[in-house]
Amino acid sequence: MNEFPAISNENAKKMEALREEVEDSFIKQQVYRTEAQMRYSVLNDNSFPTKAGKYWQCVKEQASMYENLAWLSFEYRKDKIDLEKTKEMLDNTTDKYEKQYLQLEIDKIKWQLKNAERVGNDRVREIELWSKLKKELDDGSFDTKNVETDKLEDMYKSLLARAEVLNPHHGPSEILNVHGPLDTIKKNIDMTMLDAEHLKRSLNGSNTIKK
Numbered sequence: 500m501n502e503f504p505a506i507s508n509e510n511a512k513k514m515e516a517l518r519e520e521v522e523d524s525f526i527k528q529q530v531y532r533t534e535a536q537m538r539y540s541v542l543n544d545n546s547f548p549t550k551a552g553k554y555w556q557c558v559k560e561q562a563s564m565y566e567n568l569a570w571l572s573f574e575y576r577k578d579k580i581d582l583e584k585t586k587e588m589l590d591n592t593t594d595k596y597e598k599q600y601l602q603l604e605i606d607k608i609k610w611q612l613k614n615a616e617r618v619g620n621d622r623v624r625e626i627e628l629w630s631k632l633k634k635e636l637d638d639g640s641f642d643t644k645n646v647e648t649d650k651l652e653d654m655y656k657s658l659l660a661r662a663e664v665l666n667p668h669h670g671p672s673e674i675l676n677v678h679g680p681l682d683t684i685k686k687n688i689d690m691t692m693l694d695a696e697h698l699k700r701s702l703n704g705s706n707t708i709k710k
Contacts, residue, residue, distance in 0.1 A: 530621035531564075534628050542632070545660045551641035552653030554633060558646075561629035568622045575615045582608045655684055 503511060514521075532541065541560065547553045582605065589601040642648035658681040665674055 526617065530618055531625045537625075537628055537632065546657060547653060548656035548660060549641070549649065549653040550636045550638065551649035552657070554636040554641065554643065555646045555650070557629045557633045557636065561626055561633070564622050564626045564629070568619060568626070571615055571619050571622070575612065575619070578608050578611050578615070582612070651684070651688070654680070658684070 503514060506514070537560075542553045542556060547556050585601055585604050585608065589598060589605065592598055592601065637643055658677055661677045662681055665677060
């Protein structure tokens with residue numbers, strides 16, 4: 500039986516010969532980010548120049564993966580129910596065309612379930628890696644309970660790094676996106692010191708706030 504009726508019999512034979520290889524590629528293909536992408540693309544020093552900034556981005560990414568895994572699980576359970584229901588309908592019908600439609604639906608649901616398993620397992624892989632990165636970053640030098648505590652320092656350093664590479668070729672909106680928040684921080688926070696502890700005290704109101 501030609502599993503891919505949209506292609507010629509000759510190409511169907513080619514696909515059959517390649518079945519083991521392409522199924523292996525389907526299973527092991529990259530779904531979500533590799534550890535290298537997580538470390539050096541997501542958590543790059545320009546976007547998150549401090550350990551605290553990197554840590555809290557890990558928290559955000561991990562939580563997002565977890566939430567999506569939960570929604571995937573709901574859909575998976577629904578598809579399992581749909582599969583059993585469709586199988587029963589197939590067993591109870593005598594209509595030739597209805598049988599073909601129901602068998603097609605069964606094949607489609609089985610594919611959805613198989614793909615959901617692949618996606619779900621890869622989400623778990625990335626969730627574990629975010630956990631690993633969080634542990635590496637947590638050296639006791641920043642607050643891991645409240646994202647607000649160290650956010651200003653990370654934001655300030657990130658904006659400085661972005662401001663350094665701006666040139667006249669950048670559009671007005673891009674320049675404003677950097678200098679808007681950067682200039683506001685400089686205007687409203689006492690910048691006599693730029694260390695993290697000073698920035699924290701400034702936010703808490705124990706340093707002079709410029710009027």
